Amino acid sequence: MLVAGCILCFFSCKKSGLKDPKELPLAEKEHREVLDSIFLYARQIYLWNDQLPSEKIFNAGKYGMGGMDVYRKEIADIAQFALNPQTGRSFEYNLLNPSSAKFSTIIKKSGSESGKISTQINLNDIGYDYGITFLALNQDEIYIEYIIPNSPAGLAGLKRGMKLEKLNGRRAETSTGFYDEMQKAFKNAALELSLSNPGLADPSQNYALRKTAYQAEPLNKAVVLNVKKRKIGYISYLKFTSPKGLNQSLDQVFRDFKEEGVEELIVDLRYNGGGDISSCEHFANLVAPFAANGKVMRKEKYNSLMQAGKASILSAQLLLNDDGIPAFYINGRPATLADGDYSLEGNTELFQKTAGLPQLQRVYFIVSNQTASASELLINCLRPYMNVKLVGVRTNENAAEPVKTFGKPIGFFSIRLKSYLLYLSLFQNLNALGEGDYFNGISVDMTVTDDVSVDFGDIKDPGIQTALTDMGYVSVGNAQRLSNTPPNLKRMDHSFLRREINPLTGPHDLIKSRIKMKRP
Numbered sequence: 001m002l003v004a005g006c007i008l009c010f011f012s013c014k015k016s017g018l019k020d021p022k023e024l025p026l027a028e029k030e031h032r033e034v035l036d037s038i039f040l041y042a043r044q045i046y047l048w049n050d051q052l053p054s055e056k057i058f059n060a061g062k063y064g065m066g067g068m069d070v071y072r073k074e075i076a077d078i079a080q081f082a083l084n085p086q087t088g089r090s091f092e093y094n095l096l097n098p099s100s101a102k103f104s105t106i107i108k109k110s111g112s113e114s115g116k117i118s119t120q121i122n123l124n125d126i127g128y129d130y131g132i133t134f135l136a137l138n139q140d141e142i143y144i145e146y147i148i149p150n151s152p153a154g155l156a157g158l159k160r161g162m163k164l165e166k167l168n169g170r171r172a173e174t175s176t177g178f179y180d181e182m183q184k185a186f187k188n189a190a191l192e193l194s195l196s197n198p199g200l201a202d203p204s205q206n207y208a209l210r211k212t213a214y215q216a217e218p219l220n221k222a223v224v225l226n227v228k229k230r231k232i233g234y235i236s237y238l239k240f241t242s243p244k245g246l247n248q249s250l251d252q253v254f255r256d257f258k259e260e261g262v263e264e265l266i267v268d269l270r271y272n273g274g275g276d277i278s279s280c281e282h283f284a285n286l287v288a289p290f291a292a293n294g295k296v297m298r299k300e301k302y303n304s305l306m307q308a309g310k311a312s313i314l315s316a317q318l319l320l321n322d323d324g325i326p327a328f329y330i331n332g333r334p335a336t337l338a339d340g341d342y343s344l345e346g347n348t349e350l351f352q353k354t355a356g357l358p359q360l361q362r363v364y365f366i367v368s369n370q371t372a373s374a375s376e377l378l379i380n381c382l383r384p385y386m387n388v389k390l391v392g393v394r395t396n397e398n399a400a401e402p403v404k405t406f407g408k409p410i411g412f413f414s415i416r417l418k419s420y421l422l423y424l425s426l427f428q429n430l431n432a433l434g435e436g437d438y439f440n441g442i443s444v445d446m447t448v449t450d451d452v453s454v455d456f457g458d459i460k461d462p463g464i465q466t467a468l469t470d471m472g473y474v475s476v477g478n479a480q481r482l483s484n485t486p487p488n489l490k491r492m493d494h495s496f497l498r499r500e501i502n503p504l505t506g507p508h509d510l511i512k513s514r515i516k517m518k519r520p
Contacts, residue, residue, distance in 0.1 A: 028065065030418055031065060031070075033418070035060040035074060036060050037422075038060070038071060038075060038078070038417070038422060039052075041313055042078050044306075044312070044313045045302075045305075045306055045314065045424060045426055046078070046425060046426070047082075048081070048091060048303070050304070051081045052078065052082075060074065071106045071420070072100060072101075072105060075104050075106060075424075076100050078104070079092035079425075080092075084439055091425070091439055102407075102408075103408060103423075104424045106417075106420050106421065106422050107423070108419060108420060108421075109419055109421055127215075127216045128213050129152075129211060130152050131148035131150075131151020131153045131154055132144060132147055132148075132151070132153040132158060132209075133146050133271075136174050137452060137453065139174055140173045142163070142164040143162065143164065143453055144158060144160055144161065144163075144195070146220065146238070146271055147160065148216055149216075149218075150214045150215055150217040151216070152212055152214070154217075155214075156207050156209060157207075158193075158195065159197075159455055160452065160454075160455045160456055161452065161453050161454055161455040161458075162196065162197050163195060163196045163453070164193065165196050165204055166194035167181065167185055167192070167194075168181075190209065190210040191208075191209055192206060192207065192208050193207045216241060217249065218241045218275075218279075219236075219238075219249045219250060219253065220238050221236040221268075222235045222236070222253040222256075222257075222457075224256075225459060227468055227473040227474060228474075230473055231262045231264075232263070232265070232468070232473070233253075233257040233264070233265045233357070234266045234268065235265070235267050236456040237269060237272055238271055239272060240274060240277075240374040240378075241279055242275075242276045242278075242279065247282050251286070251355065254355055258355075258358070261359075262357055262360075263357075263359045263360070264360070264362070264364075264471060265357065265360055266364045266365075266366065266464060266467050267365050268366040268456065268463065269366065269367055269371045269375040269378075270366050270393050270395070270450070270463065272370075272371055272374075272375040273370060273371075273372045273373060273375070274375055274408065275374045277374060278514060279374070280378050281297065281298075281349060284351070284378055284382060285297075285352055285353055285354070287356065287360070287363055287378075287386075288351050288353065288356065288382055288385055288386065289361065289385055290353050290356065290358065291385070292353065292385040293353035294351065295350060296348060296349075296431075296432035297381045297432070298349050298377065298380075298381045298429050300344075301347075301427055301429075301430055302426060307342055309338075309341075309518065311338065311342075314338040315337075315338040317337040317415060317416065318334050319334070319335045319337065319339070319515065335517070337413075339517055340516060341517060341518045341519070346516055347427070347516065360386075362386055362387035363382065363386060364390075364467040365379055365389070366391045366393060366463040366467070367403070367442075367444060368394070368405075368450070369405065369406060370406065372407075372408045373408040373411075376407070376442055377409075377429050380409070380429070380431045381429075381431045381432070383431060383433075384432040389445045389446070389470065390405075390442065390444040390446070391444065391445070391447075391463050391467050392444030392447045392448070393448055393450040393463045395450050402447065403444050403447045404440065404443055404444065405442040407438055407442070409428050409436045409438050409439060410428050410429070411426065411427050412424060413426065445470075446467075446470060448463060448466045
């Protein structure tokens with residue numbers, strides 16, 4: 001994978017109307033350089049750069065000291081200039097946090113600067129946590145929402161639908177005091193859980209977990225459902241991880257599906273917040289019909305300055321390999337991001353079918369408002385070539401709220417600024433029909449209430465039932481009898497309980513790891 005390395009910060013603090021940089025302490029000088037750099041990069045490479053004011057009018061010097069919060073405030077202010085004509089609001093309007101940008105962000109090079117309890121999956125998909133997410137359904141009922149395969153929780157045999165009875169000996173309850181206890185427990189290197197499972201003879205078991213580094217496996221579950229003599233493949237996929245061999249498990253699933261004679265496919269992306277574009281393309285090639293081979297999968301649309309190859313500021317970003325050294329040289333000098341080809345033609349990807357399911361004519365996706373980025377890209381690029389249907393599962397307590405995916409049709413690559421990685425909205429993904437304006441999310445065809453007490457791939461799962469009913473393989477009456485009454489779903493309001501690959505924070509989604517070079 002190629003990454004960008006900053007050659008130098010050549011932006012003078014005088015540009016922001018400040019005093020001579022020589023008179024500033026080193027820390028403040030570097031802080032001012034980062035502030036200047038964020039806006040100067042945005043002026044050239046931001047997707048909506050033509051809507052930004054001049055450097056003088058914006059005045060990055062108005063921001064004080066403060067580090068990460070100040071940088072993100074500047075990014076949020078930059079994002080306010082680009083208005084979506086369909087809504088009258090910023091393209092990056094963040095409904096959950098209006099004071100921050102929805103897509104663009106900045107992080108430490110380490111990948112995490114937050115002290116919150118959240119899934120610590122870095123840009124190389126290496127986790128260091130327990131790999132477990134909890135969700136409260138009703139009073140004193142707390143269930144495992146999902147487990148990350150290969151994590152300590154996954155290796156211990158924990159799974160979705162298990163009910164939390166005790167944490168470190170304390171009985172589970174939906175109270176502030178217990179939430180605080182959980183927060184402390186998940187910061188520790190080890191913890192003990194007592195969990196019940198209706199499927200076990202002994203309804204309660206104890207588990208001792210210890211934090212450790214692990215390679216996050218994106219394939220959560222794959223099964224073949226036999227319904228009315230029809231074989232339906234089901235795949236739960238948590239994240240589009242960087243390739244590096246991790247696509248092999250997905251390839252094997254499709255080989256197994258083909259041997260089993262699978263004719264229908266359900267892809268569960270309800271918790272998939274995105275990931276690496278190349279992995280998304282690999283998945284799309286497996287699902288798409290063979291008739292799509294050689295046809296347009298997607299296009300990346302950069303701003304006009306980028307398309308014309310005139311974003312000179314990118315010459316400050318070296319192209320580095322995984323070892324941090326120049327990837328290659330051009331005429332004796334290290335290649336930079338300025339040598340990349342950002343034209344629409346140069347960034348049009350075609351389907352390359354080498355495997356798949358010959359009989360597959362349609363696909364069902366189970367999605368939620370957490371389904372984002374590369375997951376939405378997968379859905380969008382398949383629509384011109386096959387029947388794509390979306391089953392939306394409600395993951396909040398507002399049953400009247402229509403389900404839509406997160407809404408992130410843009411992508412980016414990292415810009416290195418001293419000890420930070422800047423992720424600005426750089427390009428919009430379009431499908432073969434030029435469609436890609438789902439900034440407010442993709443609407444679903446059917447909606448159902450999620451039931452976290454049912455494991456992935458279980459026919460009693462409301463999302464699976466709804467898909468099977470629409471296929472015509474399960475009647476509405478039978479579907480209702482297969483499942484209990486949907487619970488009064490209540491998400492805990494403490495973010496540390498949602499230890500997940502989070503589409504709302506972090507730049508892990510829709511990252512471009514391949515930069516195409518200009519032709520000589």
